Structures are given as structure tokens and as C-alpha cells.
Amino acid sequence: MLNHNAVLPHQAFTSFAHNDDIFSENSSLFSRLSMLSKKPNWLLFTAGATLPTNQELQSFGIETHKVIKIKESNSMTEKDIILKALNAKNASAIVASDNFSIQDKEALKSQARQSGCEIFFMDSAIQQTLTRHLH
DSSP states (O other): OOOOOOOOGGGTTTTTTTOHHHHHHHHHHHHHHHHHTTSSSEEEEOTTSOOOOHHHHHHTTOOGGGEEEOOOOSSSOHHHHHHHHHHHTOEEEEEEESOSOHHHHHHHHHHHHHTTOEEEEEOHHHHHHHHHTOO
16 A cells, blocks of 8 residues: 655655656656646556655655556456456556567557556666665
8 A cells, every 4th residue: 555645846856856867767657647646547557567666656746645556467467457447447547567569559558548548668677777776
């Protein structure tokens, strides 16, 4: 469960401003997630995507109380989970792993647009940057 701690606007980037590699690699993804977190729906992270820490989420102005990590399923693939989430139409964004073919990515992006959702595929560089800062 994520705890929500308010971050004042002037504090939003202070904790990572000194860390250029995490800011530059993740800023476009997290800037967009910050905007999408202002919508009434959820930000979903699949089991295949690294969930940033609360501090990382807050540093980019993401409303942490709207972030949900989806557990890995024994019976459904990551693609099936994404499609189910898109059909529910209660997510502003879905962040998934980058383990999809180009065709699958395009199909998922198309389905996401039809559902009023955005989908992001977290590549290994971003995941490694986040993982490196977890400890």
C-alpha cells in the first residue's frame, strides 16, 4: 500500500534535482504520469514494471494515492491483464514492461486510446535506474 504525503509545489523536484541520470531518463514518463494522476482514474503498474518509491513518485508530482501495483497472475499474461484493465475503463494510465512485440505494443496503444487511457512500456534503462535507487 502506498502512503500519500503531500508535497508542496516548490519541493516537487528537490529530492532528485541533484541526480541528473534519474531525472533525464524518467522525466518525460513521470511528467506525463503526473498530469494523468490529476484525472479521477487510477495509474496502474503491471507486475512487469518497476514501481517507483513514494519519494520518487512524489518528486515528480504524482498523486501516490492513485497508484496501484497489479500483482502477477498465475492464469493471465501481462497482455491479458492490460486488456482487462483497459476494458474496465478505470485507468488514466497503465505502465507495463517492455516485453512485447512491436505489433502487440501498437495493438495495446490502439486499445488504450479507445479506452481513454495511455499506456507506457517501461524499458530496462528506466527500470534499472529506479531499482538502483531503491536501497
